[in-house]
Amino acid sequence: EVELLESGGGLVQPGGSLRLSCAASGFIFRSYAMSWVRQAPGKGLEWVSSIPDSGDRKYYADSVEARFTISRDNSKNTLYLQMNSLRADDTAVYYCVKGGISTTGLDYWGQGTLVTVSS
Amino acid sequence: QSVLTQPPSVSAAPGQKVTISCSGSSSNIGNNYVSWYQQLPGTAPKLLIYENNKRPSGIPDRFSGSKSGTSATLGITGLQTGDEADYYCGTWDTSLSAGVFGGGTKLTVL
Numbered sequence: 339e340v341e342l343l344e345s346g347g348g349l350v351q352p353g354g355s356l357r358l359s360c361a362a363s364g365f366i367f368r369s370y371a372m373s374w375v376r377q378a379p380g381k382g383l384e385w386v387s388s389i390p391d392s393g394d395r396k397y398y399a400d401s402v403e404a405r406f407t408i409s410r411d412n413s414k415n416t417l418y419l420q421m422n423s424l425r426a427d428d429t430a431v432y433y434c435v436k437g438g439i440s441t442t443g444l445d446y447w448g449q450g451t452l453v454t455v456s457s
Numbered sequence: 458q459s460v461l462t463q464p465p466s467v468s469a470a471p472g473q474k475v476t477i478s479c480s481g482s483s484s485n486i487g488n489n490y491v492s493w494y495q496q497l498p499g500t501a502p503k504l505l506i507y508e509n510n511k512r513p514s515g516i517p518d519r520f521s522g523s524k525s526g527t528s529a530t531l532g533i534t535g536l537q538t539g540d541e542a543d544y545y546c547g548t549w550d551t552s553l554s555a556g557v558f559g560g561g562t563k564l565t566v567l
Contacts, residue, residue, distance in 0.1 A: 373556070375502075382459070383494070383502065383545050385556030399555050433501060439556035440549035443492035443507030450501055 340364040340446040342434045347451030354424050354455070360417040360434030360448060368412035371438040374419050376430035377450075384430070387419065388438055402428075424455045460485060461546055461559035468565040473536050477562045479529040479546030485557055489549040491529040493522055496543045496561075505544075506531065536566050 346358040358374070374386040387408040388397045396408050407420040417434055431450040437443055462480040469475040479491065493506040504513055506522035509529065521532040529546055546559040 375558075382543075382561040383496075383547070383558045385547070385558055388556060397554055397556075400553070437504075438549075439492060439547045440489040443490075443504045443513075444494070444502075444547070445504045445507070445513060447501040447503070 340436065342436065342446060342448035344432065344434045344448045344451035347432065347453045349454045349456065350424055351457050352425060352455055355420070355422045356424065356453060358419040358421065358432055358434075358451060358453075360419075362415045362417065362434075362436070365436065365446075367410075367415040370436055371441065372410060372417045373435045373438065373444060374408060374417075375433045375435050375444065375447075376428075376453075377433070378427070378430040381430075385439060386432070389417070390438075421453070424453075426455050429453060429455050459560040460550060460553070460557040461548070463544075463546060463559035463562045465560070466563045466565065468567055469536055470567050471536050471538060474532065474534045475536060475564065476533075477531040477544050477546075477564070479531070479559050481527050481529075481548065481557075483527055484552035485527075485548050485550040486524065486529055487527040488551060491522065491524055491546055491548045493520075493529075493531045494545045494547065495540075496545065498542070502545065533564070538566050540564060541566050 343361045373388040434448040435444040436446040490508045494502040496502040509524040510522040
């Protein structure tokens with residue numbers, strides 16, 4: 339059974355940093371692209387970032403480019419999202435997702451971790 | 458404002474059929490696969506359709522997807538009250554080098 343368990347969310351002040359982690363199990367992690375998708379309170383889904391199986395390329399939404407960094411450790415079956423220079427509009431539930439949005443689709447989602455940016 | 462355009466809401470009676478549209482451009486829907494997601498209240502989204510019209514294992518054939526040009530459509534037949542949810546389309550945008558979602562459509566089963 340595929341499981342994606344996010345951690346690292348919480349309350350942070352504007353300008354601060356957080357690192358989200360996603361522990362994956364139940365599938366061959368190194369063989370799949372992975373993504374982060376977020377959802378602000380009461381709003382729709384927003385694609386944040388994706389990384390292919392090899393980790394050799396990284397893709398970002400304009401809204402997070404140069405502030406967020408996606409990475410993966412295939413030896414630990416873990417996906418990361420380093421978030422710097424956080425702003426109030428980064429407040430959202432962040433989902434770790436298996437797959438790519440236009441290949442296999444985003445086929446498994448974690449339960450999400452809430453990031454709140456507020457003073 | 459979302460790159461992909463969906464109607465904010467649709468409604469239909471139990472047992473009926475509903476379609477949800479998703480409109481884009483040649484840089485996204487026109488040249489990439491579309492996927493569809495269902496988000497029940499208070500839960501994480503779930504993949505319904507991938508590669509325009511394929512259903513993952515466990516998704517009933519009441520759900521179908523199609524694509525024509527720069528638009529895609531999700532169809533749901535035999536509506537049930539349990540289908541009340543938000544539905545999102547998604548794809549890759551080649552010009553943006555980024556994933557994009559529609560704004561979401563709230564389905565009400567009257």
